[in-house]
Amino acid sequence: MSRPKFKFTFWRVVAALILIAGAVATFQRFVYGLGYATHLSDDFPWGLWIGFDVISGVGLAAGGFTITAIVYIFNLKKYHCIVKPTVLTAFMGYVLVGTALLWDLGKYYDIWHPLVFGNHHSAMFELGVCVASYTGVLALEFASIALGKFKWLRKPVGFLKSIYIVLVILGVLISTLHQSSLGTLYVIVPEKLHPLWYSRLLPIYFFFTAVGAGLGMTVVESYLSWRGMGHEA
Known part of the structure; x- marks a missing residue:
């Protein structure tokens, strides 16, 4: 052939x-x-890309905690069919954000420093810890779905499924913290933002915007999956 x-x-x-x-x-x-x-320089450490990559990228991946909360916390089981692709999309999104930080950070080899030597009063510290933690939570959520076909992993997968609701709650809590903290980064530097867009409520705006963007991304992902592979969502 x-x-x-x-x-x-x-x-x-x-x-x-x-x-x-x-x-x-x-x-x-x-x-x-x-x-x-x-x-870029110390005076202007962030360019246009960081806004698209981290701020928008993390927001677009918010469908993971939104859909799992809708299904497992608010008990709207009719949306259960899109949990798997949504969790996968969110997990891939956070992994890509973490990978992209290797390009975004000046000293990329010190990316682990905030987790060990972090300033506990810093919004950036909270953001870094929460993003890293939620990536781990997403990995466990996805593992409980993806590894179920392997017989020799039935016990650990069964354990993950037994605590899945705990993972969902942790994911919602952690996501709420770091999605809002993205807005906090602008609250503490008002001179970097036009007065038209500045507000002390930016953390709340960022959180609700992330929820909407995450749901929108879920719709787009489901549609493209249906068009490309014939998967019904």
């Missing part, structure tokens, strides 16, 4: 150009430093 011939299409060319540009930027970032690749 002959192999299908590879064809150059418009979107494949666009994807290839993006990958090449990313490879060049990655080389510059890790060889010459973050400042060389981004022109």
Whole structure:
């Protein structure tokens, strides 16, 4: 049977150009430093990308705790069919955010420092600890779903399923903290935000926006899954 011939299409060319540009930027970032690749400084440590990557990315992954809370805490079982893909999407989102931080942080090799030497009065410390903790919770939630087919893992998977509601509650609590803390980062630096957008209620706004964005991402993911693989959600 002959192999299908590879064809150059418009979107494949666009994807290839993006990958090449990313490879060049990655080389510059890790060889010459973050400042060389981004022109950021101590006065302007965050650029446009960090807003899209961390702030928007974490918000879009909020569907995980939202859907699990709807199904397991508010007992709306009719949405149980989308729990698995939603948890997977959230887990992948948080893993990608954590991976992207290796590019975003100046001293990426010290990414573990806040967990050990953190300032307990810092919003960034709370954000880092909660994101790391929730990634672990998502890993356990996803493991209880994905590893169920392996017979030799039935006991640990059974244990995870027995405490699944505990994981859901932990996920909701931790997510509430760090989703709102993203808004706290702007509350403490009012000079970095236009007065039109500044409010001391930003943590609350960020949380409810994340809930809406997470549900929207769940709808998009379910639709694309249905279109691409014929999965019904």
